[in-house]
Amino acid sequence: MYAYIKGELAETNPDHIVIETGGIGYQVFISGQTFEYLPAVGEEIKVYTYLYLREDAMILYGFLTKDDLELFKLLISVSGIGPKGGLAILSALSADDLRFAVLSGDSKAISKAPGVGAKTAQRVILELKDKMSLEDAFEKKSEHVQTLKISGNGQVRNDAVMALTALGYSSAESLKAVSAVEITEEMDVEAVLKAALKHMSLL
Numbered sequence: 001m002y003a004y005i006k007g008e009l010a011e012t013n014p015d016h017i018v019i020e021t022g023g024i025g026y027q028v029f030i031s032g033q034t035f036e037y038l039p040a041v042g043e044e045i046k047v048y049t050y051l052y053l054r055e056d057a058m059i060l061y062g063f064l065t066k067d068d069l070e071l072f073k074l075l076i077s078v079s080g081i082g083p084k085g086g087l088a089i090l091s092a093l094s095a096d097d098l099r100f101a102v103l104s105g106d107s108k109a110i111s112k113a114p115g116v117g118a119k120t121a122q123r124v125i126l127e128l129k130d131k132m133s134l135e136d137a138f139e140k141k142s143e144h145v146q147t148l149k150i151s152g153n154g155q156v157r158n159d160a161v162m163a164l165t166a167l168g169y170s171s172a173e174s175l176k177a178v179s180a181v182e183i184t185e186e187m188d189v190e191a192v193l194k195a196a197l198k199h200m201s202l203l
Contacts, residue, residue: 050072
């Protein structure tokens with residue numbers, strides 16, 4: 001019904017905002033990650049929205065990027081997770097971190113979200129792993145975060161992640177470290193591994 005709402009940011013709260021447009025103030029519920037990137041009150045804002053219909057209410061959920069919205073839709077498609085649970089996960093994890101967690105089977109990272117237990121986190125991984133790809137985790141970065149330019153052979157990238165994991169790093173840490181490396185066609189696994197380890201030492 002509503003693809004997005006664009007207007008003046010009239011009010012901000014940790015869990016929702018009010019956007020005024022056409023003389024109407026729309027209450028839109030947001031994640032903690034979205035809250036961190038909000039402009040100042042009085043400035044123009046555009047949020048991509050999801051309308052949740054209940055018998056007793058019509059609730060709008062908003063996101064600053066289409067990517068976040070699509071991930072929210074994926075989350076609420078998981079059995080046992082409603083809009084509040086989806087927002088809780090996207091408050092605890094950025095879009096990229098969520099992808100890394102799902103693809104690496106890191107249920108502990110997902111279960112850090114309020115109200116999300118270990119079993120629910122495992123269900124998220126089980127039901128969404130086939131709906132996400134390693135390419136998405138590396139290349140589909142949020143619009144409000146600086147895009148990481150990553151190129152090179154996908155197999156080299158995967159082998160570097162596996163090598164880091166063999167060295168004792170978690171799968172999520174390994175994925176993040178390799179994603180921060182700008183891989184060129186000339187780089188082999190050893191070169192990517194060294195660059196990733198250097199990046200990790202700077203964190």
